Amino acid sequence: MTLQPLVFETIPPALQDASDRLVLAARSPATLRAYRTDWAAFVAWCLTQDVTALPAQPETVSAWIASRLEQGRKAATLSRGVAAVSCAHELAGFESFSRSRIVQDALRGMRRTLGTAPTRKAPATVELLRRMLDVQPDTLIGRRNRALLALGFAGALRRSELVILEVGDLVPQDGGAFLTLRRSKTDPDGAGQTIGILNGSTIRALEHVSVWCEAAGITSGLLFRSVDRHGRVGGSLSDRSVARIIKTAAEAVGLDPERFSGHSLRAGFITSGAEAGADALLIAETSRHQNLDVLRSYVRRASLLKAHAGHRFL
Template sequence: MEIALKQTNAVTMERVEQLIQKANEYTRKSKSDNTIKAYQSDWAHFTAWCEQYGQESLPASPETVMLYITTLADEGYKTSTINRRISSISKAHQSAGYKSPTRNEKVRELWNGIKRTHGTAQQAKKAAVIDDVRRMVDTLGDTTLDIRDRALLLIGFAGALRRSELVTLNVEDIQITDDGLTITIRKSKTDQEGEGRKIGIPYGSCRETCPVRSYMKWVEVSGIKSGAVFRGVTKGGNVKDERLSDKGVARVVKRCAEAAGLDPAQYAGHSLRSGFATTAARAGASDRAIMRQTGHKSRVMVDRYIQEGSLFRDNAAAKIGL
């Protein structure tokens, strides 16, 4: 909720207005842009539903919320989407100074029933493990677009970077050393305060899949001296000034996957990050080393990749004589 201007004398009025404006700006930045957009989209959907069914949206009654989430479940929405909508409704009520109807016991019981009925497992995209990445890179040639895509795939994979981290990289964030690339990630999903962290990407043993050499080649060909590392490329091979979007990263991964004979529907931008963790686990890298590269602060999320990569390492079923 934004700060309201209280009455004060004319001498301090202008300064107070400036402080209020600044405070409201800081408050809005307490959440990432993507989170704010998601809240706005969810709230718009809920208010439109309320208008259609003649219900009050703010404040909404617990019964209204129950009818709404039942509609979503009945229409086949994923439980993860419904959960986010519930959170958005709660945030909107709290921001407006109302008690959240989502905390009502009947709403909670209904939500638990929906989860038990439809399940909560997420349908994650397939991890692009090392063999997949090699196949993708093998499809790329020497055009400006291909050189960019090769650098993007290899740095995204070796750095275990999120799409948002890839597209916000600037030339100033990357140092070329004798050991490889030292990359400073200024801000990420789990670092909204912008404390930053550094990761190292070493030279690859194979020139064709070396992330360091691919980056150097991209910078040389593109002529980029500062600012965004990954940018759009025109059909004529000209490098644009605009930064590549996170959706652009997903399109690159899907396009290269399809060219490599893989199913593009199973791959997305996150496939590079999950593929690194899975590949590293299969290769015997420690949990700590994997987390240092991915930036995970707890093992809850990274455990899924580590466990998947370790399914056939020291597998008991391989020792029973089948």
């Protein structure tokens, strides 16, 4: 008797749910939030056009790209929207649009129309950061914001990294501290990365962190937490809260808050290092750039005038 292999005509629901969770876990929380927003926008648009959203035809996705282009959406936003629609189709068992000639041609046309140069936010360089720190009020919120701004700059940290830091991730050393980043954009699997944080004489990040923790009574757990208007310490901050703190600090010193973002602290450290003549590899030790070409773009931009070929004759 020949044994026939057991074949499921469809994947059992429980197994499919587990598979879907793994697919979603491969993406960051920020990406998933953006995907949900994009998918909801696509479904709403399909309803107004009286077309099917799932499964959608390639022509429908192409028309959606054109519609959003007319609304002034950026190239990165449009590309992410298509990725979100493709992800939703894959999870529902339909073919994605990664190989659709119609959709890919629409995306190429979009890039030619808009260009692909990213919109750079202003870096919070060391001089700007000092001003931002100086204007923080002498309140619990002010102490938290001062610590967050200073440590975010000193560690060239992303906002997603700041909000998950714990007190135990900072280990004091002579002259500074070791900071362990348990998970980050370039380390989604959580292998962990350790960088050095200098206290220094200008930013004094570790002093600001110590003042915040003592004032808030924080000895363990999350390092940065919400504070309500009554001065009560709450739970975790969102990465959007970090962006708002940076924008508010920029506005407080007379700068346009729209020019700054959650990335400004990280960009500020890199730009300040480049302007000070620090070696790109040493900057990368802190910034943890895996692609040095990206880092070199910051260094080159910072030295466009300092190392200009015309200094000797213009």
